[in-house]
Amino acid sequence: MRLAASTRNLTKEYVLDGETVRALRGVSLDVPEGDWVAIMGASGSGKSTMLNLFACLDRPTAGTIMLGDDDVSKLNDDQLSEIRASRIGIVFQSYNLIPQLTVIENIEVPLYYQGIYSSKARKRCIDLAAMVGLADRLKHRPTQLSGGQQQRVAIARSLVNDPYFILADEPTGNLDSATTEEILQLLEKLNNDGKTIIMVTHEPDVGDRTKRIVRLRDGLVISDRPTGGDCSTEHDDD
Amino acid sequence: MAFWLRTWQLGVKSLLLHPLRSLLTVLGIFIGVASVIWLLAIGEGISQKAQEQIAELGADNIIVRTIKPPSEVMDTGSSGATPYGITRDDFDRLTQTIPTIERALPIREIRRRFSYANRVIDGRLVGCTPEYAEVTRLQMDRGRFITDLDQEHKHNHCVLAANVAERLFPFENPIGRSIHVDEHYYVVVGVAKEKAPSAGIGGSFAAQDFSNDVYIPISTLWSRIGDFIVTRRSSSFEREIVELSQVTLRVDHVDHVMETADLVELTMAEHHRLEDYGVTVPLELLEQAKTTRMMFIIFMGMIAAISLIVGGIGIMNIMLATVTERTREIGIRRALGAKRSDIIRQFLVETIALSIVGGVTGVLAGLTCRGVTGVIRQGLEKAFPEIMEALPPVIQSVEPIVVPWSIPVAFGISVVIGIIFGTYPAMRAAAMDPIEALRHE
Numbered sequence: 001m002r003l004a005a006s007t008r009n010l011t012k013e014y015v016l017d018g019e020t021v022r023a024l025r026g027v028s029l030d031v032p033e034g035d036w037v038a039i040m041g042a043s044g045s046g047k048s049t050m051l052n053l054f055a056c057l058d059r060p061t062a063g064t065i066m067l068g069d070d071d072v073s074k075l076n077d078d079q080l081s082e083i084r085a086s087r088i089g090i091v092f093q094s095y096n097l098i099p100q101l102t103v104i105e106n107i108e109v110p111l112y113y114q115g116i117y118s119s120k121a122r123k124r125c126i127d128l129a130a131m132v133g134l135a136d137r138l139k140h141r142p143t144q145l146s147g148g149q150q151q152r153v154a155i156a157r158s159l160v161n162d163p164y165f166i167l168a169d170e171p172t173g174n175l176d177s178a179t180t181e182e183i184l185q186l187l188e189k190l191n192n193d194g195k196t197i198i199m200v201t202h203e204p205d206v207g208d209r210t211k212r213i214v215r216l217r218d219g220l221v222i223s224d225r226p227t228g229g230d231c232s233t234e235h236d237d238d
Numbered sequence: 239m240a241f242w243l244r245t246w247q248l249g250v251k252s253l254l255l256h257p258l259r260s261l262l263t264v265l266g267i268f269i270g271v272a273s274v275i276w277l278l279a280i281g282e283g284i285s286q287k288a289q290e291q292i293a294e295l296g297a298d299n300i301i302v303r304t305i306k307p308p309s310e311v312m313d314t315g316s317s318g319a320t321p322y323g324i325t326r327d328d329f330d331r332l333t334q335t336i337p338t339i340e341r342a343l344p345i346r347e348i349r350r351r352f353s354y355a356n357r358v359i360d361g362r363l364v365g366c367t368p369e370y371a372e373v374t375r376l377q378m379d380r381g382r383f384i385t386d387l388d389q390e391h392k393h394n395h396c397v398l399a400a401n402v403a404e405r406l407f408p409f410e411n412p413i414g415r416s417i418h419v420d421e422h423y424y425v426v427v428g429v430a431k432e433k434a435p436s437a438g439i440g441g442s443f444a445a446q447d448f449s450n451d452v453y454i455p456i457s458t459l460w461s462r463i464g465d466f467i468v469t470r471r472s473s474s475f476e477r478e479i480v481e482l483s484q485v486t487l488r489v490d491h492v493d494h495v496m497e498t499a500d501l502v503e504l505t506m507a508e509h510h511r512l513e514d515y516g517v518t519v520p521l522e523l524l525e526q527a528k529t530t531r532m533m534f535i536i537f538m539g540m541i542a543a544i545s546l547i548v549g550g551i552g553i554m555n556i557m558l559a560t561v562t563e564r565t566r567e568i569g570i571r572r573a574l575g576a577k578r579s580d581i582i583r584q585f586l587v588e589t590i591a592l593s594i595v596g597g598v599t600g601v602l603a604g605l606t607c608r609g610v611t612g613v614i615r616q617g618l619e620k621a622f623p624e625i626m627e628a629l630p631p632v633i634q635s636v637e638p639i640v641v642p643w644s645i646p647v648a649f650g651i652s653v654v655i656g657i658i659f660g661t662y663p664a665m666r667a668a669a670m671d672p673i674e675a676l677r678h679e
Contacts, residue, residue, distance in 0.1 A: 057573060057672050078577050085575020096570045096676070100255045101248075113575035117240045157574070 089158025271600025361450030365459030381428030569675025589660025
């Protein structure tokens with residue numbers, strides 16, 4: 001089984017006001033292709049740090065992090081940027097679309113930073129917009145869309161570069177329950193189509209929709225098990 | 239190619255997000271570029287005019303002119319008048335001792351009132367020789383200039399400048415008529431064409447105006463009027479004894495002008511205790527005018543450069559604000575794969591786009607300076623006629639001449655300013671930590 005991502009003894013330390021904060025103290029985790037993992041934990045547990053490392057926005061202090069077969073632990077800023085542009089799809093809590101760009105242009109951004117700009121690429125963006133149900137909103141700007149629609153644009157954008165995995169940071173945090181359901185169904189569908197999803201969330205209901213829940217506390221993995229069955233007891237951790 | 243097109247397109251799109259802000263930023267560069275072109279064009283116009291006027295004096299001429307010394311240093315003779323200025327002896331000395339002088343032109347000028355019938359005009363009565371017309375490039379409209387015969391027989395003949403002819407004889411042909419000057423009559427034998435004023439000489443900055451001249455043979459002037467001149471002033475009479483107002487010397491070759499001028503100075507200095515003469519060398523003036531032109535260009539260039547720098551600071555100010563405002567966008571772009579260099583490029587493209595728009599519109603505005611100066615001048619003449627009249631004629635009549643090299647230079651500087659003042663904000667944007675930037679509200 002191929003791995004979409006894996007970490008070995010992943011450690012991250014920050015120096016804050018002269019004091020060293022150990023955000024991750026040695027996390028080892030394998031995410032096989034096609035998996036849907038929820039990383040859960042209280043604030044301060046290290047889940048944001050995990051997300052930043054998976055997103056290649058940061059480098060670990062020690063340990064390794066592999067995306068596919070690529071070791072990204074030691075890459076420099078430009079190399080990390082290239083990986084982000086070519087192999088990572090991120091969905092944020094607050095959508096993070098660029099306000100002056102249209103739907104289609106927003107979806108295109110990661111391709112633009114890979115230097116890809118062709119009619120074929122544009123066709124792919126249009127197909128993705130159609131897939132998330134926004135075929136009739138291509139020329140709209142983010143402010144003209146509802147929260148759910150914006151998040152669907154973000155999901156389309158995260159898919160445009162054919163990433164190792166979709167990295168979702170509280171993707172339903174800003175949405176009402178009906179829209180949350182829409183987005184989760186969309187993610188479910190993508191996962192059924194074989195897309196790997198790594199999702200950071202603190203909502204148990206959302207976590208339950210995934211295939212596997214990894215719980216962090218104080219920078220360490222305290223539990224890692226598939227959802228369903230007797231997982232209800234673990235909700236007390238939050 | 240497509241990539242760059244896209245980059246520019248995105249940059250323009252971001253700028254159009256705040257149209258007023260972008261417009262005001264462009265205005266700074268626009269004014270800078272337009273003022274570079276305008277100031278240089280006006281400077282060039284003035285200096286060309288000045289050079290033309292100096293050229294009117296003739297590059298191979300040396301002009302010796304009588305200057306009235308301050309009254310306190312003059313001894314008053316028995317007649318209540320002091321002789322001063324160039325003498326007939328000076329004239330003979332100069333022409334006989336300096337071999338490089340090809341021709342010498344003695345001139346005596348007196349301010350007089352000319353009248354015909356009931357029409358009157360004040361002007362200069364110029365006593366001169368037949369060569370005067372050629373040396374001063376005076377052209378005849380009708381009739382002839384003074385001849386050697388007039389000179390020899392001290393004829394009461396005169397030649398009128400165009401304006402005098404027009405004022406005294408508005409409806410008739412002046413040739414053959416007699417005009418009245420003091421107690422004498424002079425028969426008009428010719429009318430000169432209009433002549434552009436020449437640069438001032440003999441220490442005066444005012445241009446020489448030839449429009450109210452009446453020319454008579456110098457021998458006639460000497461015999462009819464003499465050296466002792468009484469001029470009526472508002473409250474008193476002014477008496478003076480002057481033999482020659484000016485001697486225009488033509489040198490045999492332009493290369494000899496400077497040495498001859500030195501000799502003239504020496505010859506004159508030997509026989510004059512007072513500083514009652516001045517030597518003007520048009521060639522020297524021409525050289526000076528060229529230096530002045532360079533200074534003018536540097537001076538104008540500096541003013542324009544300051545306005546461009548102010549424009550640049552405006553750009554930098556706006557871009558710094560923009561970068562702060564778009565921190566989150568920078569974070570998003572970094573998270574989606576933008577390198578630091580991509581962010582720098584994005585913001586630089588925006589500043590350069592601003593400065594190019596400012597540059598292009600500034601160049602276009604610069605090219606209109608001829609027409610606009612005319613309109614402004616007309617407006618000023620209507621609004622403040624007295625002030626305009628008080629200005630030197632060079633400034634009154636200046637036609638800006640767009641200096642061709644100023645266009646690429648102004649445009650180039652504007653782009654360079656965009657790059658210089660855009661780099662710091664762009665670097666600041668690129669230096670942001672993407673994680674921090676994403677958290678920015």
